[in-house]
Amino acid sequence: MPTSLTINGSSHTVDLPDEVPLLWVLRDEIGLTGTKFGCGVAACGACTVQIDGEAVRSCQVALGDVWGEVTTIEGLGTPDAMNKIQQAWVEHQVAQCGYCQSGQIMQAAALLAENPSPSDDEIDEAMAGNLCRCGTYPRIRAAIHTAAGNLKEA
Amino acid sequence: MASIGKIARRTFLIGSAAIVGGVAFGVYYVRRPAPNPLEPAEGEAALNPFVLIDRQGVTLFAPRAEMGQGVKTTWAALIAEELDVELDQVRVLHGPAAAAYYNSAMIGEGLPNKGYDISDFQHNVGQALGEIGKVLSLHVTGGSTSMKDGFERMREAGATARETLKEAAAQRLGVDRASLTTVAGKVVAPDGTEIPYPELAEAAAQIDPPEATLRDPGQWRYLGKHVPRVDMVGKSTGTAEFGIDVRLPEMKFASVRMNPRLGGGMKGFDASAAEAMPGVETVVDLDGGVAVIASNTWLAMQAVDAIEVEWDEAPYPPETDALFERIAAAFDTDANSTMRDDGDVSTLPEGATEITAEYRLPYLAHATMEPMNGTAIYSGGRVEFWGGNQAPTFTRDKIAETAGLDSDAVDVHTTYMGGGFGRRGEFDFAVIAAKVAMAVPGTPVQTTWSREEDMRHDFYRPGAMARMRGAVKDGKAVLLDGQIAAQSALFQAMGRLGVPSGGPDKVLVEGAFNQPYAIPNYRIRGHVADLAVPVGFWRSVGNSFNGFFHDTFLDEMAHLAGVDPLEFRLEHMKTEHPPSAGCLEAVRDMSGWTGKTPDDVGRGVGFTYSFGTPVAQIIEVVDEDSTIRISKAWIACDMGLALDPGTVEAQMVSGMVYGLSAACFGEITYAGGEVEQGNFPDYEVLRMHTAPVTEVRVLETNRHMGGAGEPGTPPAMPALGNALFDLTGRRARTLPLNREFDLLI
Known part of the structure; x- marks a missing residue:
């Protein structure tokens, strides 16, 4: 089922399972590669982005759970x-x-x-x-x- | 090894830019000793393109792996210094894999001398031997060699290009070349006429390059000062492209699982569950492992984890203790080397007090922030590869071997590296990426390892042991007899390249045999443990364990002698190597060392001479409610010549933090043949709040230029252990320290 996201002020629609982490949506679907994969278990911080201004580890936020506007390094x-x-x-x-x-x-x-x-x-x-x-x-x-x-x- | 055919093709590839309206300059023009560039020895030199000018502007080539050490900027600055271009107006590229980009400093480092005591003649022999790097296509970044390698050659490349452009301008203007000057990418005539380099490029291509003399250091604009890094804006905005960021049209994403019993094969696998998972496109049998190609990396990782695999056993004893029994057994074998044998260690000098100690250090992972990855496309009998790597020609040749192609059919694009530390000098990740891509011809595939796959499939810093025997008399060391036992990272790495190796392994004992102390009876022997655990080059290599063994033992000897440990080292060093003594004096003065500390504070000194650079460190620890925090550090190094003091300072801190992380927490252990640690929660490293506040002093009295990327690592480990001894009275003879001490996490 397509999911809509607002990333750096722009709308994006992706068609992926809900459990895919935001990190990989950003990197492999949207092409925003500034956010990095380091550990996959929220232990290194390389994948940090903001959702509604709060710093989160995007490797631990499932696509289906993204609750607000996403800001990545490219949006800063x-x-x-x-x-x-x-x-x-x-x-x-x-x-x-x-x-x-x-x-x-x-x-x-x-x-x-x-x-x-x-x-x-x-x-x-x-x-x-x-x-x-x-x-x-x-x-x-x-x-x-x-x-x-x-x-x-x- | 490059053939003449390859040389010709590569020449054309680089030269083609010149043919379409530009000119490629290289030190070939400087060093052309014979007219025929296709004579093998000379022909290699024909491939030295470091400056390329076309109508779009000036491009400098810095064909060294930028893995954080700042080499791209300082290498370009060496060229720019003589070429008279502004670094923010030129492009700096890595360039292709090429013999022309050989490392001229690396082989000279292998000479059986101690380094600090070499004569100018020996130094020159080392430089001459470096030319062998051309023959071996040694396009490699490592061993803290880049500045030693590029210092003369790159300034010559810049100067020759500058004089050729001036000659082109002189001919156009009808004036004498000597009347012209250059500034900011332009030739300037006495009447003020300015001609930008790109307008002169085509004419310059027709000119036989004139002789050029290098400028006096007093005229330098870039060298000796901190130059803003050319990669800094990209790395602060998420726009710098690492290997994992390569994106190609229609690209697929893969992940891999190799046998966790390292080097073991695969009996078989069942991928039926994986094949039914979302996004999965292809399961690849890698012969010793499996990969899944999917529509995104995470889906590939989930699917590859769902494959049921039956693995073969490990080709080494499966438990840590059994591995160390084998390492200890190496002490009973003939020494592989006796690189230092001064005086007579067989007799205890009369009246001396003897001390012995055994040390043991664990295997370590590199744990680069960017997990191993590679991107490749296989089509039409060619492979194109993108990724971070420290050895492009080896990467190219190994991919070619894998694909059954000639090296000419493989192109390697070297990206930024999210850390290297020696790990990216291997080529396993490139070979795997190529194999995966070969399963889907015509489709580009990026293969990314999970963190667990990365940590469990490393080429580890070898586990190592030392047996040290020493004697002190009247406050001085009179005897030091050390034995080191470990696997040979050098022999194993050479074996992977298909190069036979043998003889004394200097790397196994570096950091122990070559320390600048005057001790009359002084012997260091190395023993090679024969084990199949994959081992490799880990930042500072043999120094990473020998620095701890040798310097910790000196600290023990100082305490036995009843002498302040810093003064003890200094006393034995000041006549042997004054620049090393200068580093110790500097940290003593910077820290206000008195040899005495309050009860809740401990201080330790550490010293290692490595890669041509002596480094002294003092580490301070504090006991805060029974938890020990590393509070402060002082570092002094003597670079001989610090081409970029800001970058040297950054590398000294970086090397120290890397060493402290290992000393505090780093440990790779084995159970059932598999590495037990998989991710950062099992392999803790220093963080902002656990790293010390650090002060660095960069000295420049050493006769020859030293390296910067690695020498900060070895002394950190003993300095911390010595500080903990000062604080607690407990002597750490094994690492990591968090086993015995309650360190702040």
């Missing part, structure tokens, strides 16, 4: 029009392999929407579920602080 900003969080990521030269960074940025965006001035401890708590095998954590933390400052000025 583009290379020519980056969001302030993405700009901070570039300013701090955060990414190494870069594979986890879409998830990191989506998690950080949800944090900053809820808490405009997070402390180090609050950042650590919010980001604890997002793994980075390259160990970019110090730069992620710095970029979140910079983004917080720049978002307040805007």
Whole structure:
């Protein structure tokens, strides 16, 4: 049965079993490959997207359960029009392999929407579920602080 | 090995852009020692296209695996430095699999010297030997070699191209080439006339490249400074294309299950349930495993899991303890190597106090964030492959072998890598992707492994043991006699390439035999354990276990001698290798090391010289309500020359975090021949709140340039163990540490 979704402000209709996780709908059906597959069990955070502004692991949200508008990394900003969080990521030269960074940025965006001035401890708590095998954590933390400052000025 | 026929075809492929209105420059022009490019030894050099200019602009080729270490940017900066182009105005591509893109530094690393003590002559011998890389088509990224490899060659490529473009401009303007300058992709005449490079490309293609001299480092604009990475915007916007992101028209998605008893075969399978599942299109018998091709990856994963398979037994003892019994038994065999044998270790010096210790480290998985995958299409007697890989020519040749094709019939497109750490130097994932695609000719198929398949089908860091014997007298080490036993990752990897190997395995003992300490009686022997568990290159390779063995034992010797562990190391190092001593002094000063800490704080020092770079680290741990947290870290390295200090700093932190993750939590164990760990909940790694706040200092006094991607990993493990000893008085002789210590998760 076709399912309708709103992703990054656009409507999409897909014809897939209800239990297919949102991650794979995004990647293999819609072609939005910015959201990454890392573990499939909500243990790494690489697949983080937002549903109605809440950060969720898209590998654990079944297509049939998507309850609101989906925002992916592609919806946050583009290379020519980056969001302030993405700009901070570039300013701090955060990414190494870069594979986890879409998830990191989506998690950080949800944090900053809820808490405009997070402390180090609050950042650590919010980001604890997002793994980075390259160990970019110090730069992620710095970029979140910079983004917080720049978002307040805007 | 590339044939002349292949060379000619590849030349044309790259050169075709020149023929249609552009020019390809390469160091072939610089190093052309004989006129006939099709002489085999010379012909290989004819394939060195690093700069391509056409009417659209300038393209630089950085044919090294970008797996996070920043090589794409710094490699391009080496060319841009001499070519005078702005990095944000050029394209940087990886390029095809080609012998021309051989690694000239890797083979020199195999010389039987310690590294830190080599003469300029030996250094040059290493560079000369590197040319063998051409003959072997050694298009490989690994061993922290890229900058050593590219430093001269890429600047030469840029400089030669620049002078050729100037000559073309000189001829057009009727002026002397020496009167012209270049800036930002343009030739500038004395009267201010500017000619963009693309307008000169066709004329330049007709010119025999003139000699070019390299600029004095004082004139550098890019090198020695942090250059914004060319991949940063793509990786911050989800637009950088990893192997798993390749999308082709009409593409199908597959997943795979190979025998979890690694290397064992398959007796048979029943796919009837899988075939009835939604989205399933084809079940593929991979001879040793099965794959399902479906309409999306998740449906393929569900279906491949539903196949009932009867697997053969593992070709190795099926339990962890039995594997380590075999490793221990290697101590009783003849040594494979005695790479260091100073003085006489057979007699305990008079008045010295002896100490012995046995260490044991587990097998480890790479656990790259991007699970193994590959995309391929098989049609018309050709295979085209897309994916992250650290060895494009080997990948190409293995796919060709699998498909029964000539290497010329295989094209490899190397994408960004969601981590490599040595795992993507293998080609199993590419071969599997090709086999799956061969089941549906004409249809592109992306084969993605589940995380569990990835973790359970790795080429693991070998489990390893060490037996160390040492002696101290009057506060100094007077004897150190170490034996290392493990499987040989090198021999196994060579075997997979079909290259016979033997003789002393330097990699097995690196990080132990070549440490810069003046100890009068000093011997290191390596023993190869003969086991069929798949093992491979894991970030820092042999150093990843020997760093722990050697440095932890030094710490034990320092405590036995009653000397501060940092000063103990320094004392034995300062005359042997001053740059190494400088690293220890730097972390001592940065951390305010006094050798004393409050009761709830522990500090440990670790040091390893690896890949030409000495790295010292101090790790601080704190006891917080009986849970131990890694709070701070200080790192000092001596790169000789840090081409991009910002990237070096990032790699030092990265290497340390990778090492700490392994030290705290990393362990691959076996039951019934199968790996017990399958996903991150069983294979915990450091997270933001468990990683230390870190300060890095990059020194540049070393005589020769060192590597950056790996040397940060080895000292992290002993430094943490030594810190826990300082905190608790308990000495960790095995890893992971969370078995014995209550570490914060």
